[in-house]
Amino acid sequence: MLAILFAATALLQDVHTAVAMLLRLAALIMLALAVTLTTRPADLLEFFERLTAPLARVGVANPERISLGVSLVLRFVPEVFRRFQEIREAQAARGLKANPVALLVPLIVRTLKAADDVADAIDARCYPPPRRPSGGARTEENPT
């Protein structure tokens, strides 16, 4: 499946993007599978925030952003599997034989659409948070 995704991106975008995406996806999926089976999400987020806190102090990484990224992967992996099942069932019901391309195209399209909607939802809830005053950055606004 990753191979086909890779080919599709390489065709539609460029190889560099495709490679980056492939590696990112593969790593994230493996990580997500490993940890979702064994850890409570809240503990995991806490862990990531603590893990990246030293990096944040020197300004390399933003723990909140990493924690958001990890939760997004956690929420998307089971959803992609569920959607995969749905599409397969829908196609089987219409008498289509299992065909990777026929499965993957709607799967990718729907996943990208959902990702777009989630990105809007994140925006709508005022992400990103204002920087903490201790970080030296100005707060953009002062919520009451």
Place this chain on the structure above:
Amino acid sequence: MTAPAGPAPGSAAEERHHAAEPPAPVIELQGAAVGYDGRTVLSGLDLRLAERRIGVIGQNGSGKSTLARLLNGLVVPDQGRVLVDGRDTRTEGRKVRSEVGFVFQNPDNQIVFPIVAEDMAFGLKNLGLPKKEIPGRVAEALESFGIAHLAERHSHLLSGGEKQLVALASVMVMRPRTVVFDEPTTLLDLKNRNRIREAVDAMAPAAVVVTHDLELVSGYDRVLVVHEGGIAFDGAPGEAVAWYREHCS
């Protein structure tokens, strides 16, 4: 054509308007036009929205969601501008979004975090609320929607109705002054549709509700009909629904 400036005295809308509530922010669209990939979807929008309950109806693809997204800067106009209490959505989008909440049609895509309480906390963190105040605010919001028992549940394993209540609570916990809803009841069964309808009717902030459910808007202060790239009708719910039935079916 234009609805009265406020709810009629003694009306349900008036009762909802407690003295402690801040008034609804004024949302102004000034010559706003917006399209995708060079194709204009809406143009010449000049509106002043200040009523507490505003409905938006129209055919599929008429541009209702696009209009809704203009109101909190998720979409910015290609021409003209959109102001919320005088703030331009183009330059002060984040501030506008802290005042104008948004509830999407599909709660699956609105709920970001895997545990309900975490998802509720997300918006509060984004507002920069001190960490120690967050659990109290979350508990209070869950309580007010009668879903305190869902706090520790996996958000994506809830039923459709529960998810939509969580999505609504996660917006309300941020205490917006107006909430825009894009078809909040479309994916729900009758019972949950009524639950959401009651929650929307009872909530303190003002609401702009996009819907295909013509009954939902019957008690509203003002209803807009989106048709052929603009607002084709703007007035009381009964007349708006009648206009819509006549011209769009």
